[in-house]
Amino acid sequence: MQDKPLIANVAGFSTQEFVTLVQLAQDAKADIVELNLSCPNVWQKDKQEEITCYHPTLVKSVLSAIAQIKPHIKMSVKISPLPPDTLRAVAKEIIESGIVQFVTATNSYPNAAMTSGVEANNKGALLAGLSGRALKPISLGVVQQLKTLLPSRIHIIAAGGISTATDVKDYLQAGAKVVQIASALMEGDVGVFEDILASQC
């Protein structure tokens, strides 16, 4: 791991928890802390917790609370596939916070209905985050928009349906600096990284 940056991905249930988690990542000497402001899977009984990044005011309050501790760790904000107006407003808060060096786009698309492969609950199909191949055009569009919204000092880390070298190339062309892979790794194995690096596109 010597030449690889260590990224700590954290999700808090409150602004104060995010502050504590940043402090812990910093103390643990992670290279980057990635704030998961986009987790679609937190439910309290029947009520879904708010997904922070869909609310620019919540993004602002989390980032300004973190700014107050004057963090020296590099920071990424991980966002959901956001619609254009919300994306613009969230990008503005990220820029104005002055503490963010990366935006990770995107997390899964929240509340897709699963009609096969799982047992439906008594209210119908289960709701879950949509990831993988179907997500790629949406995440790629978000990356493309971010490239025009963010200043060059804030880099884009892309995720969403990457499983081939062509996918990587598409995201790099859209403006990403780095890419992440989740679903393809879960569906296959760590060989996915070698396959991508070895393949031509």
Ligand SMILES: Cc1cc2nc3c(=O)[nH]c(=O)nc-3n(C[C@H](O)[C@H](O)[C@H](O)COP(=O)(O)O)c2cc1C
């Ligand atoms: C099973 C599963 C668990 C995930 N858990 C997290 C998580 O804990 N934190 C996070 O920020 N993103 C999480 N994600 C989102 C992925 O990191 C990624 O942003 C998203 O799935 C899109 O990439 P992909 O299409 O390569 O899966 C998870 C995704 C999957 C499929």
